[in-house]
Amino acid sequence: MSHPCTACELLEGAREVPGGILLREDGFALHALDPSPLPGWLVLTSERHARAWYDLHESELRQLGPLAARVMAAQRAALGAEHAYAFAIGDLLLHFHLHLVPRYAGTPERLRGRRCFEGLPEDTLPAADVAEAARRVLATLRR
Numbered sequence: 276m277s278h279p280c281t282a283c284e285l286l287e288g289a290r291e292v293p294g295g296i297l298l299r300e301d302g303f304a305l306h307a308l309d310p311s312p313l314p315g316w317l318v319l320t321s322e323r324h325a326r327a328w329y330d331l332h333e334s335e336l337r338q339l340g341p342l343a344a345r346v347m348a349a350q351r352a353a354l355g356a357e358h359a360y361a362f363a364i365g366d367l368l369l370h371f372h373l374h375l376v377p378r379y380a381g382t383p384e385r386l387r388g389r390r391c392f393e394g395l396p397e398d399t400l401p402a403a404d405v406a407e408a409a410r411r412v413l414a415t416l417r418r
């Protein structure tokens with residue numbers, strides 16, 4: 276491929292993230308963000324190579340809200356997050372993905388809200404911690 280899509284590579288198994296693909300459901304795959312400054316930062320990626328919200332099918336759009344809400348509730352229940360953000364920006368990766376980002380009581384000001392994308396190299400969590408947080412959210416989702 277002349278313009279490889281890292282999301283398609285992940286879905287095809289050509290690229291790995293800590294914890295692997297946690298869930299494939301309703302046209303979306305759930306996986307951890309890598310690298311990540313916050314434990315439990317997960318991403319819902321469309322199984323289809325769709326550019327953004329406006330390219331998702333009606334049926335996918337109907338599933339997306341309830342699925343995202345379940346994941347965010349699980350981030351709060353499993354990890355003790357006070358809140359969870361949802362971001363779909365898509366300027367760099369041209370394949371629909373929704374960031375679901377837990378915000379904890381102890382999350383520093385500089386990583387709150389949209390600033391979570393501005394983590395420094397030293398904020399990067401060990402892959403084992405990313406995978407463990409993802410597993411805990413998944414266990415709660417499956418209950």
Ligand SMILES: [Zn+2]
Binds near residue numbers: 325
């Ligand atoms: Zn793609």
